[in-house]
Amino acid sequence: MASACGGSMHVSFQIATDLTQAVTAAAAQAGLDAAGFSPEIRTADPRHGDFQANGVLGYAKARKLNPRAVAESLVAALPVDVKARCDISIAGPGFINFRLKPEVLLQWLTRYGTVDALRSGASSLHHGQRYVVDFSSPNTAKQLHVGHVRGMVIGEAICRMLAFCGATVIRDNHIGDWGTQFGKLIWGYKHLRNDAALTADPLEELERVYKAADAATKNDPAVLDAVRAELVKLQAGDTENLDLWKRINAVSSGAFTEIYQKLDIHFDHQLGESFYNDRLGVVYEELSRLGLAEESEGALVVFHPEHPRFKTQPFIIRKSDGAANYASTDLATMLYRAEHFQADAIVILTDARQSDHFEQLWLTTQKWFARTQRRLPRFEHVSFGSILGEDGKAIKTRSGDPIRLKALLAEAEERALALVNEKSPELPEAERREIAAAVGIGAVRYADLSQNRSSDYVFAWDKILSLEGNTAPYLLYAMARIHSIFRKHGIDVATAGQGQGATAPETETELALARKLVGFASALELTTQQLRPHFLCTYLYELAGAYSAFYNADKVLVEDPAIRARRLLLCSRTLLVLESGLSLLGLRTLQRM
RNA sequence: GGACCCGUAGCUCAGCUGGAUAGAGCACUUGGCUUCGAACCAAGGGGUCGGGGGUUCGAGUCCCUCCGGGUCUACCA
Numbered sequence: 217m218a219s220a221c222g223g224s225m226h227v228s229f230q231i232a233t234d235l236t237q238a239v240t241a242a243a244a245q246a247g248l249d250a251a252g253f254s255p256e257i258r259t260a261d262p263r264h265g266d267f268q269a270n271g272v273l274g275y276a277k278a279r280k281l282n283p284r285a286v287a288e289s290l291v292a293a294l295p296v297d298v299k300a301r302c303d304i305s306i307a308g309p310g311f312i313n314f315r316l317k318p319e320v321l322l323q324w325l326t327r328y329g330t331v332d333a334l335r336s337g338a339s340s341l342h343h344g345q346r347y348v349v350d351f352s353s354p355n356t357a358k359q360l361h362v363g364h365v366r367g368m369v370i371g372e373a374i375c376r377m378l379a380f381c382g383a384t385v386i387r388d389n390h391i392g393d394w395g396t397q398f399g400k401l402i403w404g405y406k407h408l409r410n411d412a413a414l415t416a417d418p419l420e421e422l423e424r425v426y427k428a429a430d431a432a433t434k435n436d437p438a439v440l441d442a443v444r445a446e447l448v449k450l451q452a453g454d455t456e457n458l459d460l461w462k463r464i465n466a467v468s469s470g471a472f473t474e475i476y477q478k479l480d481i482h483f484d485h486q487l488g489e490s491f492y493n494d495r496l497g498v499v500y501e502e503l504s505r506l507g508l509a510e511e512s513e514g515a516l517v518v519f520h521p522e523h524p525r526f527k528t529q530p531f532i533i534r535k536s537d538g539a540a541n542y543a544s545t546d547l548a549t550m551l552y553r554a555e556h557f558q559a560d561a562i563v564i565l566t567d568a569r570q571s572d573h574f575e576q577l578w579l580t581t582q583k584w585f586a587r588t589q590r591r592l593p594r595f596e597h598v599s600f601g602s603i604l605g606e607d608g609k610a611i612k613t614r615s616g617d618p619i620r621l622k623a624l625l626a627e628a629e630e631r632a633l634a635l636v637n638e639k640s641p642e643l644p645e646a647e648r649r650e651i652a653a654a655v656g657i658g659a660v661r662y663a664d665l666s667q668n669r670s671s672d673y674v675f676a677w678d679k680i681l682s683l684e685g686n687t688a689p690y691l692l693y694a695m696a697r698i699h700s701i702f703r704k705h706g707i708d709v710a711t712a713g714q715g716q717g718a719t720a721p722e723t724e725t726e727l728a729l730a731r732k733l734v735g736f737a738s739a740l741e742l743t744t745q746q747l748r749p750h751f752l753c754t755y756l757y758e759l760a761g762a763y764s765a766f767y768n769a770d771k772v773l774v775e776d777p778a779i780r781a782r783r784l785l786l787c788s789r790t791l792l793v794l795e796s797g798l799s800l801l802g803l804r805t806l807q808r809m
Numbered sequence: 810g811g812a813c814c815c816g817u818a819g820c821u822c823a824g825c826u827g828g829a830u831a832g833a834g835c836a837c838u839u840g841g842c843u844u845c846g847a848a849c850c851a852a853g854g855g856g857u858c859g860g861g862g863g864u865u866c867g868a869g870u871c872c873c874u875c876c877g878g879g880u881c882u883a884c885c886a
Contacts, residue, residue: 261829270828277866308829309866355886392886489886515884525812525882535884542886569880571813601814602880639848667822671815672879678835679821683848685834686822693848701845742825754823757833761850768841768850787845809848 227323229337230737232257232267235314238298239269239290246293248275248286259738265305265313266731272310283310318720321730322782325789326715331796338740339382348386348553348593349375351565352481355392356468356488357401357422360475361618362611362675366600367565369664369802372481373749374563374598376800381744386557390549390564391488392542393465397426399447402460403439404429406446419471422464451539475621479657480802492548496540499533499547506587508580509533520579531576543577550581554593561594563747568599568670598747601672603664611675625657631681632656635689640809647808654804655681655689662688665801666753686757691798692806694760698791699807701772713788718781725766729786732762736793749801756797763790 228234239255253275260268272290276283287306294304303315316324328334351371354364371387379385404425413421433440450457469486476482500516503509509518514536520526533543553559564574574597585592605611613619633652640648663680666687667673683689702709721730739755742748763786772783798805 256826256828258825258828264829268828273828273866283866311829353886395886397885513883517883523812528882529812530883532884537884539884541884543884566886567880568814570886572881573886575813599814608878635848671822674821676821682835687834689848690834693846697846697849699846704845738825746825748825750823751825754833761833764849765851767845768847771845773845808846 227320227327229328229334229340230741231316231324231734232259232738232741233340235267235269235298238295239271239312242290242293242295243271246289248290249279252278259735260313262728262731264307264311265303265315266734267314269312269314272312276310286310287312316731316734318722318727318730321727321734322715322718322720324734325730325785326718329713329715329789329792331792334736334792334796335380337737338380341381341741341744342378343382345378345383346386346558346560347375347378347383347563348388348557348559348561349378349563349565350388350390350549351375351563352472352476352483353390353392353566354472355395355397356465357397357419357426358468359419359423359618360472360621362603362621362624363567363618365621365624365660366603366664366669367567368476368479368481369661370598370600370669370749371565372479372802373665373752373800374565374744374747376802377740377744377749377752380796380800381740386485386559387483388485388487388553389483391465391469391486393468393488394490394493394540394545396447396539398450398461398464399443399445400429400433401426401464402446402450402457403443404432405460405464408432418467422467475625478625479661480804487549487552489542489545492545492552493540495548495552496544499544499551502588503533503547503580503584506584508583508587518576518580520576523579525572526576526579529572529576531573531580533580543573546573546577547580547584550577550595551590554585554590559593561596563596563598565598565600568601571597571599574599596747598669600669604672604674606674606676608674625660627677628656628660628681629653630656631677632659635681635683636809643808651806651809654806655692655809658688658692658798658803661802662691662753665749666757668750669748686753688803689809691756691760691794692803692809694763695791695794695798695805696807696809697767698763698787698794701787703807705773707784709788709791712781712784713792715785715788716781717778718785719778721782721786722779723770725762725769726783726786729759729762729766729790732759733786733789733793735759736797739797752797752801756794756801759790759793759797763787 236255236257243253244250254271255269256271257267257269260266272283272286276286284306287310291304291306291312301317301320303317305313307313328337349371352368354360375385375387408425408428410421433443446457450461503518509516512530515532516534517530517532519530531543532541533547535541550562553562578595582592603611611619629652632655633649636648636651659680680687681689683693721727735755739752743751770783772787774780795805
């Protein structure tokens, strides 16, 4: 750790990385078999240290050596600067514990004192990587409902975090704009629309038209034929239908944009399924020619003989009537993202029910690219569970319809406003409304992010808007309390953040808080590596907890200038990390609430 | 039938490539505001980690098996 615990001029952002290097070098120095040794540096239980190296246990076991003896020789071989900057101990069966000395904590806090400094430090984590992230991806002409929110919120957070950590992120909203629903929509638009309703709430009316048309096809075979004819006309390039298709998409897009703006969600591209319409031929042709795809029951399909399931369950890449489906367009999309965007990694967010599809897509893509000598990007299907009602079943309105996202967000703000009115009636109304928006929307968002995405979660207003526990309001409140200290005493956050005259942390709660702040690097690494935002949420919650304990135990504005300066530094830095972290999650933060 | 996900405190959930005495919040008990925002903090009780085998220095984590819940399983996405 020549850099982190080395000279006083430089402290690494991610100290664990430097420790890994230092321990690896020490292992070679101590005569260990370098190829068979991995330091296994982890963040440690605070009772033991800041980091721990577990690598000697496995190493010693495999070679029937005494692990403590190995650990001792390894520690002896560590560079002097590491020993100078960390308290090192060997414990139990051979754990090596590292505890950063308070001066090192102070150095880290001093160095990473602005968002730019944090970003610059974090950029080493994914530097130079090009990610295409596909999220939201709703179907045209349907309302966004609760089922869509999780993918939107998690997707936005993942994009922000990857970009913060140095990646080039290309955000693509892969809209479902070319499906079979357009036959019904166009027919319905021509025969059933209500122009007044269409003006008042276009998407609502389109959805009504769609449902009515759908019902009509079930009652009247003639309508079904007419609907199919509309679809055929559209796909054949009929001017009138193409024009209608464009108008329907425009209406839909406008409604989506409204919600995207409310949630502060952004895209670089909106390449829907229709975009790939004239890029499907190469998929059919190549997969057939390579022998990957075969005809089965009239459809063009891909089997994967090595797979227990997909050896018999086909990946249907062209329907028996010759039409494309989403396997067709997704394959074309993989190719486009690899070639046009030069993606190093493709990340697609959908709910977990589509796991089979993406597993088949990926199996197929790997073989296809291998046989055509194409460079293969990494692929991540970031799947997530459903949002359940308090009865444990899929969340629905009383009438059984999905809950509109628009209505959900409005209710969130309403409920938050009631809380703010109760807690802070002295604030001006305009500010109370702003706070309510940040708290309400933030609470919904945070609920989606804070739980491990692979499980379903139960949506309960009382829980997500609670001021206690791992919630948005708690974190926002922690920030408001810190701001209050500075505001009340006329101290500038940035000035205090320079830490002029600050001494190294001393009290137990100061030390715990400082260590937690340094842990931001590990939290970011873990979160972006696994693409699971709840790790960052857990970290921020623990940080806020460490701050509260510190705040409760150590008065900030004491007489002693050195103590005062270091405590103000800790406050300023906590604010910075909470602000940065919550922004990465997509939450708006507040100065008062 | 098969595949995947899940099962951790009364409830809602964490637990990072296997690591040290399994952790939070809610609820419950107790203590702390004339003192920087108590929407807070501190302390306490509460566990066969679904059951049973196995792998090893070490298993909530990996393997097998069984039980329970969810999802998917040929032309919707």
